[in-house]
Amino acid sequence: MLVGTASVDDLAVSAANLTEFSAxxxxxxxxxxxxxxxxMRNQAREAILPPGLHPTVPAALSLQVWRVGDSPWGAFxxxxxxxxxxxxxxxxxxxxxxxxxxxxxxxxxASTFGYPARIADxxxxxNFDSARFTVSSADHEIxxxxxxxxxxxxxxxxxxxxxxxxxxTPLGLRLVQLEEQHQASRVERLNASLRKFDAAAWGNPLxxxxxxxxxSLCAExxxxxxxxxxxxxxxxxxxxxxxxxxxxxx
Amino acid sequence: xxxxxxxxLSTPRPFSREIEWRVYHNALEQCRLADELGFDHVWAVEHHxxxxxxxxxxxxxxxxxxxxxxxxxxxxxxxxxxxxxxNHPIRVAERAAALDILSNGRLEFGTxxxxxxxxxxxxxxxxxxxxxxxxxxxxxxxxxxxKDAFEWEGRAFxxxxxxVLPKPFQDPHPPMWxxxxxxxxxxxxxxxxxxxxxxxxxxxxxxxxxxxEYHRRIQCxxxxxxxxxxxxxxxxxLYCHEDYRAARDxxxxxxxxxxxxxxxxxxxxxAHPTTAYQTLGNVGAALKPRKAVSDDPGVARGLPEGVGVxxxxxxIATIKRWESIGVTGINFxxxxxxxxxxxxxxxxxxxxxSEVMPVFRAEQDxxxxxxxxxxxxxxxxxxxxxxx
Numbered sequence: 011m012l013v014g015t016a017s018v019d020d021l022a023v024s025a026a027n028l029t030e031f032s033a034x035x036x037x038x039x040x041x042x043x044x045x046x047x048x049x050m051r052n053q054a055r056e057a058i059l060p061p062g063l064h065p066t067v068p069a070a071l072s073l074q075v076w077r078v079g080d081s082p083w084g085a086f087x088x089x090x091x092x093x094x095x096x097x098x099x100x101x102x103x104x105x106x107x108x109x110x111x112x113x114x115x116x117x118x119x120a121s122t123f124g125y126p127a128r129i130a131d132x133x134x135x136x137n138f139d140s141a142r143f144t145v146s147s148a149d150h151e152i153x154x155x156x157x158x159x160x161x162x163x164x165x166x167x168x169x170x171x172x173x174x175x176x177x178x179t180p181l182g183l184r185l186v187q188l189e190e191q192h193q194a195s196r197v198e199r200l201n202a203s204l205r206k207f208d209a210a211a212w213g214n215p216l217x218x219x220x221x222x223x224x225x226s227l228c229a230e231x232x233x234x235x236x237x238x239x240x241x242x243x244x245x246x247x248x249x250x251x252x253x254x255x256x257x258x259x260x
Numbered sequence: 261x262x263x264x265x266x267x268x269l270s271t272p273r274p275f276s277r278e279i280e281w282r283v284y285h286n287a288l289e290q291c292r293l294a295d296e297l298g299f300d301h302v303w304a305v306e307h308h309x310x311x312x313x314x315x316x317x318x319x320x321x322x323x324x325x326x327x328x329x330x331x332x333x334x335x336x337x338x339x340x341x342x343x344x345x346x347n348h349p350i351r352v353a354e355r356a357a358a359l360d361i362l363s364n365g366r367l368e369f370g371t372x373x374x375x376x377x378x379x380x381x382x383x384x385x386x387x388x389x390x391x392x393x394x395x396x397x398x399x400x401x402x403x404x405x406x407k408d409a410f411e412w413e414g415r416a417f418x419x420x421x422x423x424v425l426p427k428p429f430q431d432p433h434p435p436m437w438x439x440x441x442x443x444x445x446x447x448x449x450x451x452x453x454x455x456x457x458x459x460x461x462x463x464x465x466x467x468x469x470x471x472x473e474y475h476r477r478i479q480c481x482x483x484x485x486x487x488x489x490x491x492x493x494x495x496x497x498l499y500c501h502e503d504y505r506a507a508r509d510x511x512x513x514x515x516x517x518x519x520x521x522x523x524x525x526x527x528x529x530x531a532h533p534t535t536a537y538q539t540l541g542n543v544g545a546a547l548k549p550r551k552a553v554s555d556d557p558g559v560a561r562g563l564p565e566g567v568g569v570x571x572x573x574x575x576i577a578t579i580k581r582w583e584s585i586g587v588t589g590i591n592f593x594x595x596x597x598x599x600x601x602x603x604x605x606x607x608x609x610x611x612x613x614s615e616v617m618p619v620f621r622a623e624q625d626x627x628x629x630x631x632x633x634x635x636x637x638x639x640x641x642x643x644x645x646x647x648x
Binding site: 011012047049064065066067068070094096097098099100101102163164166167168169171187197199221223224226238239241247248249250251253 | 272273309310311312313377378381519521522524525526527529530533535538556558
């Protein structure tokens with residue numbers, strides 16, 4: 011059975027501090043959400059994930075760039091990198107790094123959902139037949155993706171998987187399971203080219219998105235439910251999952 | 261009720277030449293015993309790159325060995341992935357015909373389109389196209405098997421007039437099936453007069469709904485070939501032991517190991533936004549665990565309803581339930597990841613054959629023809645459609 015082999019102590023260095031498990035959902039309105047999926051070379055797949063998670067066959071990562079028009083924390087742009095994985099038998103993506111454009115969003119994304127969000131400049135440029143997404147941190151370009159030829163798809167044709175954030179929580183260091191509902195009003199598939207990807211800046215020099223699979227751009231509302239489950243990062247989810255107080259196991 | 265065995269040839273880590281050899285040769289021994297015991301079918305899947313879950317990438321080779329080592333069990337080539345990047349349709353027709361000849365007319369021919377990005381991506385297949393090419397394959401293969409001169413101009417491939425050789429031993433050709441994972445595929449099968457080969461462990465209610473609609477639709481089908489195959493088979497697990505608790509102690513971890521290996525695959529819908537794949541994987545598509553569905557990662561998917569793990573009385577009751585909802589055959593996975601010793605797999609098969617099988621079929625009936633599909637009388641008199 012494939013399982014992660016990364017040192018939890020090493021991963022914990024960049025973990026966010028989730029101060030309390032919030033009781034309410036958070037809604038992000040007027041969102042444009044770009045997602046690109048890329049395969050990685052299998053040699054690194056176990057080394058990137060903690061022992062509590064299973065890699066996928068083949069190894070893959072997803073990059074998401076959000077332009078949020080309205081939220082409890084104001085408007086902001088947000089970018090994150092996730093490694094595709096399985097928690098138990100469920101499809102997930104573990105965040106390796108995240109960037110955001112405002113301090114308010116950075117602190118709330120960390121304290122509410124455990125995102126390790128740092129401040130960066132995030133460009134979200136959408137034209138009629140193309141798009142470009144860039145991230146720069148301290149004047150250093152760490153992401154540049156260009157896309158061409160948007161093609162309309164059905165509103166349910168993009169599959170998002172749940173996110174896992176490694177964070178210090180009231181229960182200790184845990185993988186925090188985010189459950190997001192994406193309610194799309196427009197969906198497009200695009201042809202993406204990855205011009206720049208700084209692996210170290212995205213959390214691990216082993217990250218290697220060498221083969222672009224597909225990308226999508228959705229106009230949508232995103233609702234993040236209150237945290238219900240967390241998992242011990244060094245234990246498989248079958249035994250290492252804990253229900254957060256106030257939630258119930260199904 | 262027909263009983264088959266079904267092979268993914270799952271192989272546990274650490275991979276070695278020895279473990280793959282053992283998996284293949286254990287499976288062959290199970291096939292020989294199934295032939296002696298009166299099982300009706302042996303099916304072998306086609307999968308590529310699916311580490312641990314399935315190392316069965318050349319099923320026609322495995323099944324040729326099965327054919328040579330058995331005398332009556334029918335040979336289920338199921339399913340051949342009907343996308344041209346993986347299998348050219350001419351080669352599919354040729355291999356299947358040769359297998360039918362070598363097995364003395366025992367071939368059952370399954371068709372599929374693959375559901376993982378792991379496979380489609382490896383062959384650079386556009387997921388948008390797989391349903392279209394599958395449809396084209398199932399329409400041309402019967403023509404290749406029966407016409408002395410066949411030509412075609414289509415989406416998946418084109419060819420000038422040739423005699424595709426050899427022809428199958430069965431007249432007009434082997435029964436054809438479609439693997440059914442996504443809801444709705446059973447209707448595609450019915451509309452074309454094809455058998456419904458379930459490969460995901462659907463629960464009773466879901467299976468009944470699908471089976472009822474399938475049987476209704478196939479009454480007015482437009483057959484793609486010279487036979488109408490109206491059988492509905494479902495996939496299940498088998499571990500039979502005199503003691504119910506002992507059966508569960510061995511069988512439940514086997515089912516869980518299968519589910520975990522299955523979950524590691526990278527599903528097409530997860531990787532590639534498309535209208536062509538509406539469900540996330542074959543286990544997730546149809547399996548209905550006893551517990552309420554939740555997003556709790558600590559909960560394994562659980563045993564599907566009607567799983568064939570238990571003592572003979574439990575299995576008899578379970579199979580009667582499947583029979584009552586219109587299922588005409590069950591194909592059993594006997595092992596997963598070599599979780600069960602070969603000795604115990606063979607014991608389980610023997611116990612099933614001695615205590616369970618006779619309830620559903622008289623001894624003498626076990627060794628007669630499995631079934632006789634209805635022949636389409638006008639087939640062969642119609643000029644093949646050529647798309648230009």
